[in-house]
Amino acid sequence: MNNLFQFTDLIAILPQIILITGALLILFCQIVLPRGRVDAAVFISGVSAILALAISLFGLESSVLESIFGGAASSIKYPGFLDEITRLTKIYAFSGHTFWNPFASIYSFAILCCLTFVILMAPKILKELDLNLSEAYQMMLYVGAGLLFFISANDLMTIFISLELSSLPLFVLAAWDRKSKSSNEAGIKYFLLGVFSAAFFLLGTAFLYGATGTMNLLDISALVNENSKMTSETISMVIGGILLIMVGIGFKVAVFPFHAWVPDVYEGSITIVTALMGSLVKIGAVAVFFKIMLLVAKPFAQYLMPAVVIFSVLSMFYGNYTALLQENIKRMFAFSSIAHAGYMASMFYIPDTSKEGYMIHPETSAALFFYVFGYALTTVLVFGTIAYLEKDKPVTFESLKGLSKTNPISAFLLALSALSFAGIPPMIGFFGKFYILRVLLKSDQVFLALMVTINSLIGIYYYARVLFYTYWDFDKEEGTLKTKAFRSAGSWASGIILSLAVLILGFLSDPIFRQALSASYSFR
Amino acid sequence: MNGAEIPVSYVIVLTLLLFSIGMLGVLTRKNIIVIFMSVEIMLNSVNLLFVAFSRFWNDLSGEMAVFFVMAIAAAEAAIGLALVISLHRKFHTVDITEIKELKN
């Protein structure tokens, strides 16, 4: 151990390094540049997000392009160290504290996609709100880097630190609009509940550590899977630890009993920050939840399964039922995000009872990834659209009337994302639900499949309301929202790409699904 | 009595007691600063547990964790206090039950 770490260790966290470097550069510009700091910050954050995105692509086991276009793409030679990355599809870096494998890279890819779109959309909105400070972009990059560490962490302490690294900037971003009461309220609520649930998470890690004597997830996984080394005390400590960790991450995913912050914080924050919270955090939290369940919870599946079913079913029902009566659009989508968390939670740890010994169905991870990816893209699209719609007042259903006349593009995008959320083909949301239902049925979970179906039906009601209000011809009235859709080039670009993705990605679901499937074997 | 080791289960019970005290503080107190202090109690109770387990397993990573937790608690405090100040400017109160504009 002459060296601190190896060069490959740095490659394993290259996207994170790029994001942090970008954030530090922004900090540097704030000191050096007298004027134009914000523009520099926008530029730097955009470039570093896109760069990190490109890097994360190389980690995929066989590149996505390759599976779409067949052999032609595989003949491309990547220069130098990038080629190194593609070879190192499964490495554990920093003495096993983080890893770089297809699982990490596919989720990183999803997170960085959403981060890029949010950064592209943000400047104009923040400028119009007179909140366009370069720190905002710095915070966004920290959130992204924190979540990337979160996903690739292989160590309980690293998971906790990266959880905080992603949460703390978000607390600040939630309260970004200092002049508004609701933004301040959102910030303090998110903060208090966030640190409260983080304390539960920390207690859980302490129990896991106490039961096994190590913080390394893979080591813990190896220990708990060995029956001979487990006593009844350690078993209850591990289960208690997992439960407490579930509380901490369940708070981030927003499953039922831990969901309460979601509507208030989503509504109170400025909308582009809501887009960030609704997409990035969801992806990261879902990935880590799944990772921990997969690695640590396997021997206790039969005990933990009721908990997962409760999370899942109650979230679906609660989210859908409360969303029915909302008047504020943001709040409605916030409740619907709780329902979606329920759909995702159905994939968290559902053993395949059609097989012996509580095996997990291999397609679970892929279905979960496809669902959360589609959900996150749609979320960025819908909150981005709303962000450009609202002017001083929040958007309510009442104010959506006649929108298709005054602002056809926003109306179309709202309708598109509502349809996708509702799971109407051929939108991406349909394929997500399709894969989830397929896994549930393949592993004989008829009850959950039924619950997902019933809840999708309830969901259609309030999603259809969006369409109804935007496209209804209320006595040929002109709409009240006269703002123009997407008032900057960046937001146009991301709006177009996102809506195309929502429309088309479902048809390309097969290569993505296969990619996610191969990622699910990362831990073998 | 001297020389007899305190079993780790005693520390677990103490930790859980401290943790519950902190939890009850969060649930019952109204002042945001006090609530935040309760959260700190929760974190520090976990620190105690980490030290105990570290001793139990003769493994340093538990004690290392304590330092990280302390650093994070400090970062939380910095951000939390800033938020409280900003909040006080708008609401003129630090009573958490008064701050409920966002609700159904």
Place this chain on the structure above:
Amino acid sequence: MNEILLIAAIWLPFLGFLANGLLSLKKEPASQKLVSIFGVGSVLISFLIFIFLTFAENTAIVSQSGFSAMFFTWINVGTLSADFAYKLDGLSVFMAWIVTGIGMLIHIYSTGYMEEEKPHFARFFAYLNLFIFAMLHLVLGDSLPLLFLGWEGVGLCSYLLIGFDYDKDFAAVAGKKAFITNRIGDAGFIIGMFLLFQLTGSLKYDEIYGFFGANSVDASTLNIIALCLFVGAMGKSAQIPLYVWLPDAMAGPTPVSALIHAATMVTAGVFMIARLAPVFLGAPEASTVIAFVGGFTALLSALIALTQTDIKKVLAYSTVSQLGYMFMAMGVGAYGAGMFHLMTHAFFKALLFLGSGAVILALHHEQDMRRMGGLYKHVKLLAILFWVAAVAISGIPGLSGFFSKDMILEMAYTFANGGKILFLLGFMTAILTSFYIFRLIFLTFHTSGDAVKKMEEGGSHGHGHDEHGHHSHHSGLVPLGWNIMGPLVVLGVLSVFGGYVGLPHIITHKTPGIVGYFDQVLSVAPSKAAESWHQHIEGSTAWLLMLASIGVAFLGLFTAWFFYQKQNKVPAEDSVKRSFFVHLSFNKFFVDEIYEKILLNPLKKIADLSYKIIDVKIIDASIDYLGKITLLIGSYMRRLQTGVTPNYALYIVSGTVVIAFIVFGGLN
């Protein structure tokens, strides 16, 4: 490289569609030059690529597996996989030439024909390009899902183009009629497709052919599949009883009638039968049904065509009738003859339609033949081209139609199951064909009447379905530009010489070229597979049959000349009472009315009843209560969201405690 060219050739029209579609969204009409360049250019390049590929990949194309190109995976579920993969083999290259070649000519023609339609010019070309794109998928796809995609795509374009003047009621209604009638056919087609999948386990042609090559399948299974598929063909290719949409489809602009409703789309059913030759050749009973449906369709629509007065309606029924011939050929197993007639028909019918379009255009959108006549003096070239097409379709020797029609009639005559009856149907149709087409010619171009004079007198009478209403009546004919006459001349040349690829057996003493070609390129050599269906006839009988059909062609010509030129008869006005048979024919045998009485009205009654009782009283009411209960639950649930942070923390704590109890309860 050539794979990429093939994909490019198929997707270029789509780019044209996108470009023109975007241009049509602009508020001001887009530059017509630009639209024409995109519209014509994309199809032209695609045609050139097909010519190139035909020569460059010659050996691959005529081989059994053909030349294929994979674009991307579309669906991959279980054993069902469908790719955007294309197969350029002997059959599809034949169709690709017709689709892009004639398509290109009609695109050029349209630049002239649609010139006045300034606000809709770009939209029109966008639809046309989309049609070519869909049609190329139909013919070039390497699997049934892709064929079906194209099948529905051309249906969509047909609907859009029939209802092109969507602000006119009759056009919108005709579009709907076409769409709905086709849906009935599609249902059959889908069922057939599923049955075929169940049987062979694949929807890829190569695998289907492989399956039929390796296994012998019970004819009764194949009969059902073939009949289901044929129901699809009935809809798309306008056969009894689903032909009723095609005559109404003439509401669309004339180039559309030429391209979609004569030359290409309506022949999709014929193409599909050739594509799935192993299925149909293994199903003799179903094939007999197809042949007879074709024969009766040919006769019935020829009878209707006799008395129609709208120039486009005559041609529409003529198309249905000629499609009947093609199905007759496919039914008796004469695939070469059927495809041969498909090609010659594409030439002369496109020419007839485009020519009639030119007449309509020249006469300021007059379509009624009673208001025409004597046009020969004014548009000599057009009249000559019309004569060429008429001679071709009527079966006068030397021109294309003679060879293909004669081949079909001979094959029908030798067919073992009721071939004589089939021949009789075809033979009677041939007399009628010759009569109605020359009736059209005499009424339009000759007779002593003068269309120009009639137009100037009765300008207010224009009821033509292609009428656009927004231009005043000038005196004199509208001049026809090069972009209108050019394609006509090319089609005229093709109509004359197109038949020489299939010189009859009795002249050359060899298998006709085109029959040999299809024997080589189709997976089951059709003429060998269907050999047992036919009886042998003497050479002298063949000569006799040929002479007879030549005779009736001239008979039709003479009768038409006698009535309409010599006696100078003009068909009576609509209100005049006609004799019984003429009345039947003029009113299209009341098929539409019968359908309405026996199908539509009962269905409407049932729908009405089920709406009033089942829907309103039962379903709606229960849904209403369900909705009310749901909202009630929601209103209770939302009270959890108090806005007070410690409450939220309490949820977290109590949730944790409850779940811990459940989990640890299970543990002990």
